[in-house]
Amino acid sequence: MMLLLTALGIVCLPFVSTKVTDQSLQICPIQAHQCPAPTALASENVFLDAIKQLEDAIRANLTESPYNGTTFSLGMFSTSDDGLVYEFHHTDPGVANSHKGTTKADADSIYRLASITKILTLYLWLIKDGDRRWNDPITDFIPQLAASDDTEQDYITPDWSEITINDMAMYLAGISRDYGLNDVALTDYVTSLMPKLTSKTSVNNPANGINISASDDPKCGYLTAKEVYQKCDPKQYLQGVKTLAASFPSGYTPLYSNQDYALIGLALENLTGATLDDLFNSSLVQPLGLRETTFKQPSKITKNSVIPNGDEQVSQWNNDFGPINAAAGAFSTTNDLAAIGKSILNSTLVPKATTRRWFSVTSHLESLDQSVGRGWEIYRQKVGGHTVDLFTKAGYWGDYTSVLFLIPSYNFGFSLLTASVNETGKVKDKLSNVLTNMFLPVLEECAKNQARRNFAGHYTSSTSNTTVRIEVDEWPALKVTEYIVNDIDFMATVFGQFDASNGVDMRLVPNHLYKGKNVGFTGVYQALAPPTPTAQFYGKCPSWLDVDDFTYASVPLGHMVFEVDDDGRAERLELKAVRERLDRTRENASKLCISQRVFMDQIAMF
Structure with missing residues (x-):
């Protein structure tokens, strides 16, 4: 069955009016987070609309294959929200009528994770010994x-x-x-x-x-x-x-x-002198308060165990892998995986520098949108004019398939745990594609909406003719449209040194260097240019070559720090290079109703 999802979300947003960019010209963003990750997603209408569309579509198809033959649990999470931001569970007849374990799936239902365990094993190593x-x-x-x-x-x-x-x-x-x-x-x-x-x-x-x-x-x-x-x-x-x-x-x-991960597990045991079971419990389960997560087959079947047809042997619930447990032995729940995912995104148990190195591409596959990391299966998607890396890990054993998605660009993730006798893996594959296609544009829009509210505006000095104007337009990051310091127009003079017959574009991207109520950004400037001919592959995206190319007394001219209030809204802007602090003016931003397509037309969902 094919279900066509079409939705046009209409939302009214505070918007600073900008000149429409000539679509024949373009920029090439650097590979980085383009806006601060969105927070409080449950307060964003565009996110809530997407959730409703998703749930309506799933419910409309629960009587169709493969959904009617699969028990599954979906959980979405964000580092800014407690618990789950959304969950959906379905129980198929094989589990509903089981004489062992649960008969109704929920966020505490225990599934076999299979190869998601590889991420947990690496996480243990990073916690105990770093990289x-x-x-x-x-x-x-x-x-x-x-x-x-x-x-x-x-x-x-x-x-x-x-x-x-x-x-x-x-x-x-x-x-x-x-x-x-x-x-x-x-x-x-x-x-x-x-x-x-x-x-x-x-x-x-x-x-x-x-x-x-x-x-x-x-x-x-x-x-x-x-x-x-x-x-x-x-x-x-x-x-x-x-x-x-x-x-x-x-x-x-x-x-x-x-084999790679079985040997990593044995090496970690030799390094620490402790068993992986003990390391797992002391370093992960206890610090995160995990309730139903084990490194290998649970010691007993409980009321939360998901066992199709009540047969732990045929479903392969009861397989103990020995050394291979480090590669595929773990069991967990939707709630516990959310806690684990958020702890990785938040660097709760390891230094942030370690996490940044972990969230990196280490090699590529033949497909240009697929890469490999340390444990990660990485998918690369274009969203809002820039590339977003999806750090994923899937698992499959017996009746169980699973997948964990972490998206550092938005501090967001989701897990999908499934069990099925005859439809193994189909729901996991289908819903993973649907969730990605639906929610990446939504998360991008949430991030831009919040960036517009929190940072866009006019910043001025009370003691000099220094002014900066920032907007959020259809392209990635924050756009600097005016940068004047003591009557000197930096956009026309310093940054005008580029071959900029079509104009210079300056963007601010989060630099993650500051804490608390200071939010730092780094400037990326480049000449606007027409699209590169298809045959021209060399040098087509040179923006990364000129980041922080211009400095003043050793500090980059694009290094700016916003001072924000308790709600995350900027009150002042500090220009680090020229050592000036500017106040955000309270202009009456016009309200513009933006017709924003938040879902892909004709999503092939089923």
Whole structure:
């Protein structure tokens, strides 16, 4: 079924009238947050309208596949709001009629997270030891790997001495995805899904030229034919990992791997002398007050457990992964994931500098809008004329699929936890796309609306002819339209040094250098230019080359700090370079009703 969502939100906003920009000219923003992240989203009409449209659309389709066959919990959160800013839960018949666990999903329902665990494992490392050792080789932490000898094999094994913790965190270790799990030398769950093998083509068959001893087969790390996970103990696991063939040399190309994170987990245990369970409880669960989050299978099924058809074996609820728990073992809830997500965005448990490094792209995929980070699956979307990075992590095991989105540009995130017997993953995939398409423009509009209210206006000095005028227009960031210091027009003189036959554009972007009631911005100035021809790729976005190019007594001319009141509204502006403080004038801003399209036309939702 295809549902077409069309909505045109009409809102009246305080607006400082500006000249309409010539659409034949353009700017190229730097890669940064363009406005301060929006706060108090529940007070923003455009956000509330989007929520209503979303919920109406979901409810209208709950009787259709895949929604009618999936139990799911959606939770949105913002660092400026307590709890969740929105939640929606649906219970399918398989859970509603279950004789074990919950029969009605809510924000405290426990789902298997699967690979979202990778983010939690990295988070634990950052909490306990930071990222200063991440360029050390894995053999410093797991010396057993140093004893590997590929001369014992007739294939190339990883060079563990050159693989670092950072390589593994970035999926750049070059080691294969799993040990044991999809090995077709075993007559197990994987081979049972394939067409029946004849004696001539069966594995380990000398008559077919596959004369490999069964002693070389994985001893653990796989699902049996009865879908029981045969976990490894740490010794077995390390012995098995040493026999794996290398896929690529380290640092070459991103390669998704559960092995990376299992080894990071073992390394962290060796580094700290504590088990991951203990580290998880003392460093994450207790500080954040998490109620239903565990690093591995919970010790018992509770009234909050989501178990389709009440079958913990077939749903694979009860699988304990051993060392692979560090890659895929965790269980959690919508409420707890919101607390974890907000703590990451807020740098609650680690220094802000550590968080900034964590929220960075480390390599790219073939698709230009997809990148990889340390644990993150990063999607890049154009919103309001600039690029927004979506830091995500998805997980899948058995009947459970999940995804966590963190969007630092807006201090916003959401989680989507699902369980389904026959529709595994479909709701997660569909709703993730819908939520992104609907709410990125909404969050951008909320940020710009608040920036307009809080910072736009005319700032003047009572002692000199110094004046700055700031507007918020259709392009990213705050626009400086007037910058005069003691009768000198900086826009025409200093910044006019650019080849600016079409004019100079100056924008202010948040610099995150100040605290409390001081909000700092950095200036980005560039010459307005016509669109770059498609064939011209070199040098098409040079704005980052000239940030803070002009200074006065060592301080950038674009370095400005707003002094705000308790509501976040600017009262004064300090020009750091010329050491002047300007007052915001109380002009009567005209009210302009803006017809703002807040949702994509024809969102393919179902």
